[in-house]
Amino acid sequence: MLDAAAAPVPARPGESDAVALSRLSAIGARLAEAREAWARAAYPAQPADERVAAMWRATGRGAQGSFAHQGAWQQLLARPVVAAFRQALSTRPLPPHVRDRALGDLRDTLFYQLVGGQGFAELAAFTLETAPGGPVAPLFDVLSERSRSRAARCVSARGHWPQTLALALPAAGATERALLVQADPRDPEDWIELHCALRLLASWAESPGDDDRDWSIVTQNQGRSRGRLRALAASEPAAALAERVAALPALAERTRAAARRWAWSWAWEALATDFAFDLDRPVVRPCVAEAGVAALEAEELEIVETWLLLVILRGRGDTVRRWAAEGRGDSDGTWGRLLLELPADLREADGGLARVRAALAAGWDARVASVAPVLRRVAGLSEGRALKRAFWDVVGPAWHVAVAHPRAGFPTFVRNARDWVARGSETGGPLPPGGEA
């Protein structure tokens, strides 16, 4: 399907077209390898499989059917779900009483999140991804005509997808494209891969990047597209989802594996909302075809946190706070360049950064608390010849590859980190007098 793009491949600065094509080909091979990894994943059969299939079928009868197996669901899922939360919470410096409360609330809430909110439907979508031919085809297969139409409307109007569609399906407007893509016989996974490749090409036009960053761009776009597909699948009637899932072999292990992935997303949602455990808040975000600011995915938040770290290290922590709250940055080149460090895929189709600003404004304290431990360690580094290496030893494990590594300015980073920590800014509290830039 990449042939359909047929556009000249924009080489990165300093690279020939041949090198760029070769890199694109390497990404294609990696995508093929990823599909094979899904096919290789093993889910051993277990004596509990039949019982779990019955539990899934019962979810198709609504809350009453689900409540009949409450204890069994708790036994099946509490451990994998709590394990995912324990690891997610371990990434943050949370006080013990907050962690205890969160894990306790999680155990209490788990079944109600499944039965009361969209939980079972979301878990069904994650479980379907493990089916033969997964992850995309089993989700697409469960979609009704109505959902397929909704998916077509979404990809013809939201984010950067219209550009992808325009390349493969020349048509006048979004409505016409939506109709064409809905009737298109191609494998939806091929569409997603084409979209990823085009986003990668677009990123090369902006910055050279490297292999890790290339793959990160591909996996982000793939993850976002699959997330939207999951949300659509989860909106299908419970009975239809339950029957599809219950027909899968080795269902106990598939359900546990799906629960761990679902819980990982849920844990990051919970971290962002101070463990409010709102049963009405979906873990899997639907595509909103209408105008509005869509929330960031968990991995996108990680990218924003890396960028926030970079901004603070560059000495513009106060600016980014003001920008998040009021939309006003600094009118100089440094701030402009920092904004350009945000990956293109976090931008709206018009180049705006509304989603990033909204995420920072809504979760400022959480975002600042997240980068605080790294900043404190950077502040403690000694300036000298080994600084660059020491810096990356401290910062590397927290740095998302989607944000380009700074190549210089390490002594300034240390000074800016010291200033930020000394002012107590990492608490997210008010700045001292004169602290606003």
Next chain:
Amino acid sequence: MKTISDRLLRQYLAGALEPPAQERIERALRDVDGLRERMAALLATSLPEPRASWVIPPPGAPRGLTATAEPAAFMGEPEAGWTVLWLDVDDAQLDARPVVLERAGADWEVVFPLTEDEVVPLRALHREGGRTRLDVDTSRARRVAVVLVPSDRPLDLTLPDPERWAAVIASVQAGELPVVALAVPPEAR
């Protein structure tokens, strides 16, 4: 391969990675120097598995029992540290024995009854307007819960821990007993 983030390693430890990423980490664990040690260090700093036994529905999602909580008052003045729970129970439930729990860390702790003498049916408690009143010491609690154990279910406080509450815990987890959780009013803490 550049640095693998701690977050990715923790996701691996949680078993929450998708198959391609999981295979990538497994390869890296074989090939990348120092990665096993980093993984071990992360494992050592992982939160321990919470020792929790009770599973109580969250406030707002009661099972078979509704109730309200209000600060206790004495001579018209709020009585700090005490909460009045009003249980909406009908006459058919009056033989059930109430068990009161308060949130303690990641688990729940039974605060009533603590001895065999304290095991009483609802009908022995003050009743007003179709509601049964329970006065609970909430000086340490932010959340309390009430479970009703019907008279035909065992409730033997002479048993040693952990058997003492095992049957009730299992029945609550299976959704077989009426249960409600309530936030303690801030004035009653």
